Amino acid sequence: MALLLELGVILVGLSVLGAAARRWSFSPVPLYLLAGLALGNGGIAPVPAAGDFVEVGASIGVVLLLLTLGLEFNTAELTHSLRRHIPSAVVDLVLNATPGAVAGWLLGLSWPGVLALAGATWISSSGIISRLLSDLRRLGNRETPAVLAILVMEDFAMAIYLPVLVVLASGGTWWQALIGVFIAIGSVTAAFTVSHRWGHHVNRWLAHPDDEQLMLRVLGSTLVVAALAELVSVSAAVGAFLVGLTLTGTTAERARAVLAPLRDLFAAAFFLAIGFAVSPADLLPVLPAALGLAAAGVLTKVTTGWYAARRDGIAPRGRLRAGTALIARGEFSIVIMSLAGASSPGLGPVVTAYVLILATIGPLLTRWSGDWLRPRVLRT
Amino acid sequence: MDVNEVLLPGVGLRYEFTNADGDHIGIVARREGNFEILRYGADDPDEAQPLFRLTIAEADTVAEILGAPRIAERFADLTKEVPGLSAGQVVVPASSEHAGKPLGTTRARTRTGASIVAIVRGDSVIASPAPEELLKFGDVLVVIGTHEGINGVRQIIEN
Numbered sequence: 001m002a003l004l005l006e007l008g009v010i011l012v013g014l015s016v017l018g019a020a021a022r023r024w025s026f027s028p029v030p031l032y033l034l035a036g037l038a039l040g041n042g043g044i045a046p047v048p049a050a051g052d053f054v055e056v057g058a059s060i061g062v063v064l065l066l067l068t069l070g071l072e073f074n075t076a077e078l079t080h081s082l083r084r085h086i087p088s089a090v091v092d093l094v095l096n097a098t099p100g101a102v103a104g105w106l107l108g109l110s111w112p113g114v115l116a117l118a119g120a121t122w123i124s125s126s127g128i129i130s131r132l133l134s135d136l137r138r139l140g141n142r143e144t145p146a147v148l149a150i151l152v153m154e155d156f157a158m159a160i161y162l163p164v165l166v167v168l169a170s171g172g173t174w175w176q177a178l179i180g181v182f183i184a185i186g187s188v189t190a191a192f193t194v195s196h197r198w199g200h201h202v203n204r205w206l207a208h209p210d211d212e213q214l215m216l217r218v219l220g221s222t223l224v225v226a227a228l229a230e231l232v233s234v235s236a237a238v239g240a241f242l243v244g245l246t247l248t249g250t251t252a253e254r255a256r257a258v259l260a261p262l263r264d265l266f267a268a269a270f271f272l273a274i275g276f277a278v279s280p281a282d283l284l285p286v287l288p289a290a291l292g293l294a295a296a297g298v299l300t301k302v303t304t305g306w307y308a309a310r311r312d313g314i315a316p317r318g319r320l321r322a323g324t325a326l327i328a329r330g331e332f333s334i335v336i337m338s339l340a341g342a343s344s345p346g347l348g349p350v351v352t353a354y355v356l357i358l359a360t361i362g363p364l365l366t367r368w369s370g371d372w373l374r375p376r377v378l379r380t
Numbered sequence: 381m382d383v384n385e386v387l388l389p390g391v392g393l394r395y396e397f398t399n400a401d402g403d404h405i406g407i408v409a410r411r412e413g414n415f416e417i418l419r420y421g422a423d424d425p426d427e428a429q430p431l432f433r434l435t436i437a438e439a440d441t442v443a444e445i446l447g448a449p450r451i452a453e454r455f456a457d458l459t460k461e462v463p464g465l466s467a468g469q470v471v472v473p474a475s476s477e478h479a480g481k482p483l484g485t486t487r488a489r490t491r492t493g494a495s496i497v498a499i500v501r502g503d504s505v506i507a508s509p510a511p512e513e514l515l516k517f518g519d520v521l522v523v524i525g526t527h528e529g530i531n532g533v534r535q536i537i538e539n
Binding site for chain 1: 386387388389390391394406408410411412416418420423424425426427428430
């Protein structure tokens with residue numbers, strides 16, 4: 001009974017937080033993290049009974065987050081983005097991963113920890129940002145394709161980055177990591193080949209006209225693949241991502257629709273679990289480091305967006321909007337941290353604080369930036 | 381009129397054009413099927429001012445209002461611009477074995493390469509008819525294709 005009561009109260013609490021976040025159109029992710037901090041280890045109101053459920057839910061949450069990321073994906077869009085914006089992607093990687101790597105080194109993290117922190121500062125939150133652009137009615141703006149292209153390329157790079165990170169974090173050597181990369185590249189290629197050549201068979205079996213069947217089949221096969229991926233130490237998350245890549249067309253669209261509520265529930269559990277694992281007392285000492293990293297992260301993302309938008313011939317105001325839109329870090333920085341967390345103990349609090357800061361101020365800066373550089377005469 | 385098409389990864393497509401009054405108009409077609417109509421401002425050419433949004437059903441209705449009466453002339457205009465492509469009209473005679481049968485059973489496009497893009501039935505026009513659409517005696521089919529293709533469709537329908 002304690003379980004149901006605690007879980008119910010938690011979910012009601014999250015819904016209040018989520019509604020407040022949506023009301024001001026910023027992301028619920030930092031609020032979920034804060035809720036996790038408050039309820040977890042050393043927090044103000046520990047919830048012993050619901051803890052186990054949240055832990056289990058969290059592992060499903062990661063799988064669903066990456067599955068839906070893969071479902072979003074479309075080869076045509078990737079090749080289009082690559083053709084136009086490879087230099088932007090390189091600028092994005094170099095500018096944004098470097099501060100994380102340097103900070104990780106200064107904080108004395110292990111090598112996998114340095115790599116993880118670099119990844120966490122590099123990847124913008126495609127979830128937060130695409131929602132934000134839609135809420136701010138900026139999808140039609142001319143700088144938006146550049147922003148979306150960067151997000152697509154970052155998301156795709158995860159398919160290579162995550163396996164390397166997982167292998168190194170589990171104590172593997174560089175050559176094991178290299179094998180991991182080959183397995184990952186091989187699996188991505190295989191996933192694309194499968195979806196290209198036999199996709200209709202896979203899709204036909206999965207794409208049952210009944211929504212309930214579709215949901216059970218997609219979820220079931222994803223969990224099986226995720227478990228197999230973990231068995232060959234490629235990480236469940238990467239396995240789920242690959243399943244998402246294989247599904248295309250209307251099946252992917254319908255799967256996205258039926259899985260969205262499930263993903264929201266389990267992703268919330270995932271963010272809570274992250275908050276549980278970090279003790280609020282650990283956050284204070286890393287706050288200066290996280291603030292410094294966040295300041296660097298704001299500057300580097302604004303530069304990235306500025307550069308990418310300028311390649312598309314956008315005027316300075318649009319470049320600034322593109323840059324500020326990219327600031328928000330969120331779910332994937334947290335996923336990266338959770339995959340590498342065990343191997344470098346100092347990482348968790350830094351990334352949690354970092355995401356808390358940037359997932360909050362990123363959307364605010366984006367919103368305000370709409371008025372910056374506006375000619376004074378036209379301001380009403 | 382030039383319509384610019386831009387891919388929005390993960391979101392859908394954006395179409396952009398300038399109308400005769402010089403307004404820059406944009407249409408965002410989301411993957412989920414709904415639309416956003418917007419106009420680009422004068423002070424910042426990159427910033428879109430949202431005008432209104434349309435659900436799938438609303439967009440269909442608007443498309444019908446705008447599209448139906450003009451469909452036949454539009455195809456005639458289109459064929460002028462592409463060399464080798466022409467438009468023809470084929471009347472379904474009472475003797476046709478396809479009268480009363482679905483359009484799909486003619487397999488016209490597979491066999492001739494020409495497309496039946498509209499059916500004119502009395503005063504109404506069925507634009508982009510579905511393969512399930514039943515042909516009726518007296519229907520006028522608007523066909524787009526090469527000359528041979530159009531003649532091929534004529535033979536299929538008239539025999």
